[in-house]
Amino acid sequence: MAQTTIYDLVRRLGLTPRPGQQEGESGNYKCPLCGGKYKLNVNYEKNTYRCVRCGAAGGMLDLFARIVFGHEYDRNDPDAKDIRDAVFGEDNAQPRQSRPVPPAITPAADDVLNKVYRALLSLPELNLTEAHKKALIARGLTEAQIGCYRSMPVPEAVDIPRIYYDLANDCTKGEGMRGFKCPRIALGLYLTELLKERGITNFQGVPGWFKLEDRWCLYNIDGIMIPTRSLDGNVVSIQVRTDNAKLRYMTLSRKEFPSAVSTGISRAHVTRNTTKAPNECKVLLTEGPLKANVISALIHEPVYVIAIQGVNNTKCLLPLLKELREKGVEVIYNALDMDRITNRNVREGSKAIRRMMANEGFKFPCLVWDRDACANIAKSFKAKLPEGRVNPQEYQDLWTYTTALAAELEEQEISHNTSWPSRSKGLDDWLKTQRSKGR
Numbered sequence: 001m002a003q004t005t006i007y008d009l010v011r012r013l014g015l016t017p018r019p020g021q022q023e024g025e026s027g028n029y030k031c032p033l034c035g036g037k038y039k040l041n042v043n044y045e046k047n048t049y050r051c052v053r054c055g056a057a058g059g060m061l062d063l064f065a066r067i068v069f070g071h072e073y074d075r076n077d078p079d080a081k082d083i084r085d086a087v088f089g090e091d092n093a094q095p096r097q098s099r100p101v102p103p104a105i106t107p108a109a110d111d112v113l114n115k116v117y118r119a120l121l122s123l124p125e126l127n128l129t130e131a132h133k134k135a136l137i138a139r140g141l142t143e144a145q146i147g148c149y150r151s152m153p154v155p156e157a158v159d160i161p162r163i164y165y166d167l168a169n170d171c172t173k174g175e176g177m178r179g180f181k182c183p184r185i186a187l188g189l190y191l192t193e194l195l196k197e198r199g200i201t202n203f204q205g206v207p208g209w210f211k212l213e214d215r216w217c218l219y220n221i222d223g224i225m226i227p228t229r230s231l232d233g234n235v236v237s238i239q240v241r242t243d244n245a246k247l248r249y250m251t252l253s254r255k256e257f258p259s260a261v262s263t264g265i266s267r268a269h270v271t272r273n274t275t276k277a278p279n280e281c282k283v284l285l286t287e288g289p290l291k292a293n294v295i296s297a298l299i300h301e302p303v304y305v306i307a308i309q310g311v312n313n314t315k316c317l318l319p320l321l322k323e324l325r326e327k328g329v330e331v332i333y334n335a336l337d338m339d340r341i342t343n344r345n346v347r348e349g350s351k352a353i354r355r356m357m358a359n360e361g362f363k364f365p366c367l368v369w370d371r372d373a374c375a376n377i378a379k380s381f382k383a384k385l386p387e388g389r390v391n392p393q394e395y396q397d398l399w400t401y402t403t404a405l406a407a408e409l410e411e412q413e414i415s416h417n418t419s420w421p422s423r424s425k426g427l428d429d430w431l432k433t434q435r436s437k438g439r
């Protein structure tokens, strides 16, 4: 009989999945422990879970014990056997769903990815649209600084020969594939064909491509294409800022499609505004390649800016940290958005990165760019707490003090709902504000 998996368990428990999420190695659910909307990440391969909001984490038995029995799982507890029987027991008549786990497909080497992605980005069909140009300039970039970005067009904007529509319809009986519609498949087949004409023939191991019967096809979503670069400057992944307000940023890939890369897709991004070596100038860490590029373009000192794709997406950082260490870097500045102080989710992510930095032997000091806003927020937090609850003398600086106040408010279940002012939430926002003031 098939072993019960955490995939079966979350269904049995009736957890609410994030609407429209893709089937993959993991899924996000509403956390039944703290109510956090889609903060509970369930890893189907490791049979583990973790809530990024309340920090609860463990295996299947622990998840079941906390939800149904109201406490952590401990195999020495008197009810431990009941919990095990309820999860794995023979007399449990719930239907079991077994989920076939396909073999992992890993990415090709960086120079292979670079060759394919650069050829893709050089296609005139992907030239920046006026709307995307405007959006980038609104972020603080100049015309000269937007040369590396491209637009993935809507299929209707491209002169796609009829044969690609016919192929897309024939292969999918006109229905497309799991939300990926026929005109988009036609565009993906056509762009791939244009690359073949330019001598790019092998798409194996390149995230973004999948096989439609025996043909390679590019998964595509319309939006601004932002290249993710390695320390060596290779383009190793492409992020898309979608035109759909709900989705915002996505990596160009569809890992559950046939022959598509299924693991190791997310990569850390590196950009710089200097020819100096990384150990001869400041190295900053932020979230999101576009943000990193804006910081690097607007800041008045030589820097390397590294970006993770999301504050809870830290695994991709590890190989880069090892490379930087070998190059003699010892300090990386924390330039994550300032809501790492006030937003619990960002703060937990920031803490996890701090632990990783410490493990790898890096100092990770905080950059604070808007002291005034931080002081105001500290003042408003202090007013909500009983006198003497958090002693400023115990903290080395204003931001660790403010962070402690935010944590104490959450501990006391006092809502603070603080949003950082938009002029200085990100270092990119702050640099743009300063520039508009002529500083």
Ligand SMILES: [Zn+2]
Pocket: 031, 032, 033, 034, 035, 036, 039, 040, 051, 052, 053, 054, 055, 056
């Ligand atoms: Zn939770």
